[in-house]
Amino acid sequence: MVPSSFAAGAGDPPPIPGARLGSADSPVRPLLLWVRTGTAHVRLDDGPALHLEAGEGAWIPADGWAERAITTEPGTVAFPLCPHVGVGARGLSELTRFDVPSGWQTWLIQLFNLQVTPFSGLGYSPQAIKELLRRSGPRSPAPVEAGRNPGPEGFASPAMPRARGARAVAEELTGDPALDLTVEQWASRVLSSARTLRRDFLADTGLTFEQWRLLRRLGAAVEFLAAGHDVDQVAARVGFASRNGLTRAFKGRFGLTPHEFGRELCARPGADGLTQGAAARQTDDLVRMMRKTGTPAAPDMLPAASTPPHTNDIHVLSWIYQGSGYLDIGDQRYERERGVATWIPAEVDHVTGLRENSVSLPLGDASTGDLQLTAPLQVRFSPAWDDYLMFCSISARSGLRPDDHDSRHILGLFAEQVAAQRALSVPMPTDPRARAVAMECLRRIGEPGGTRDVDVPADIHRAFRDETGMTLGRWRYAARMRIARDLLAGGAPPSTVARRTGYAHLPTFSAAFSRFHGLSPRDYQNQ
Secondary structure, three states: OOOOEEEHHHOOOOOOOOEEEOHHHOOOOOEEEEEEEOEEEEEEOOOOOEEEEOOEEEEEOOOOOOOEEEEEOOOOEEEEEOOOHHHHOOOOOOOEEEEOOHHHHHHHHHHHHHHHOOOOOOOOOHHHHHHHHHHHOOOOOOHHHOOOOOOOOOOOOOOOOOOHHHHHHHHHHHHOOOOOOOHHHHHHHOOOOHHHHHHHHHHHHOOOHHHHHHHHHHHHHHHHHHOOOOHHHHHHHHOOOOHHHHHHHHHHHHOOOHHHHHHHHHOOOOOOOOOHHHHHHHHHHHHHHHHOOOOOOOOOOOOOEEOOOEOOOOEEEEEEEEOOEEEEEOOEEEEEOOOEEEEEOOOOOEEEEEOOOOEEEEEEEEOOOOOOOOOOEEEEOOHHHHHHHHHHHHHHHOOOEOOOOOOOHHHHHHHHHHHHHHHHHOOOOOOHHHHHHHHHHHHOOOOOOOOOOOOOOHHHHHHHHHHHOOOHHHHHHHHHHHHHHHHHHOOOOHHHHHHHOOOOOHHHHHHHHHHHHOOOHHHHHHO
16 A cells, blocks of 8 residues: 655755764764765864765774764765774774775665664564563663563663653654763753653653663663674663673663673574674774775675564654665555655554665654654655755764754654645646646745746636636635645644745735635634
8 A cells, every 4th residue: 555645855855954963962982974975074172174075984983082073064964873893993093084985875874774773684683682581571670760660572762752852852862872961951952941851751751761761771782782782882882881880780671681681692593684794794894994905895785674563652754765665554555665755653553664675764753742643644755855864864863963953844844745745635637737737836835926827828727627616826725725724733833834835924824824714824723
């Protein structure tokens, strides 16, 4: 089954703003920065900046530097990556520039996807982890976090809070569980108060902030351990001050030490995803590339993969960059083709899958309060949108983002396309030329003056009257008001809706909306 989709990428994507990643935005660990397009700058302490152009990468060491800063210029797409732990253990202690062969570039996008989407191609079987931890059985939580047991799937990430400030904090910690800010610092960062933040975590998740953070860190530790990382490195990557701290918390939660967990998991046969041997070989190849001792062939792409059945407490937006995939809900299969972004609805049991040599990227998510959604919604983006959507994924899932980053911006972008898609419920002409005019009107609906007649022949005007019962002008008006209604229902303020539907002045839009729907935009939204 394929949900109806609207060709969102027919127009030009928004401009890509500059972004930055500072020491406060990431834990002290090695990074690999790859510049896909544009220009990036890397600076360690007060040293000279390293300038990177498209197709170049940099190894950024972790130790010996008080400050690390990465900035990107407008129009730049740069991926911050956390390679296999073996890379950092092989003597790469200096800031190192290297060229990225074209054959490696898609694999690096895949590597980013793997580090931000747990249990997918990381060299272990999700089912094996479930069986191992279920067999061990979750024990009592560590003493410092006593009071709540999240259930038999103890390794899974805890529920995400829905309040905006708490959710922003949770998203940051999901992307980087090692961030070590106090509740007061987090509250200041999301323009809230410590008291409100604590209250929202407890009300929305049933966990205190400290309990939620501990479970998130332990979930991330499971992922890294299962991918073959050693315990010391995992402790640092997920925010524990020492190996002993991770061991105590891990054993208190799962009943076995990280070392015992890794040993037992390795003894189990692998399933989908890369093998540990393949991961090690790719590490060796990556080091060779950075040291310029050869140009190794790019690693193999992922085999076909799928998730176990699961539900999310939020709507998740996922985009197919390469290949194809699917979304199974009950007995229905929704195909996901190259360029298609899919809102996967919250609180619905589902399975997502990728076919061989396919790559998807998460673009963001939305709470059930921000988006009313009970079934998948899809929008097709043209290849011209690839760089912008990659930038959205990086901003949503890493600390490299604009200073004024708003996690809801992808919702607004998609809302315009969904609203335009739903405007197709306005009667459409069947005449091919008249239908082409209708689709062009929808594509230009947000441009001031973009819906006015531009040399439309008389026979097309006649086709609109005969086939829709409306003049072309009336049809455009109905489409704009349908889009405006859906944007308002999604929570967009009337002034924003006015601009998105091509009105230069709010009073003009309000009067038009009131004539069509019988109540003002504000009254409609309140209702």
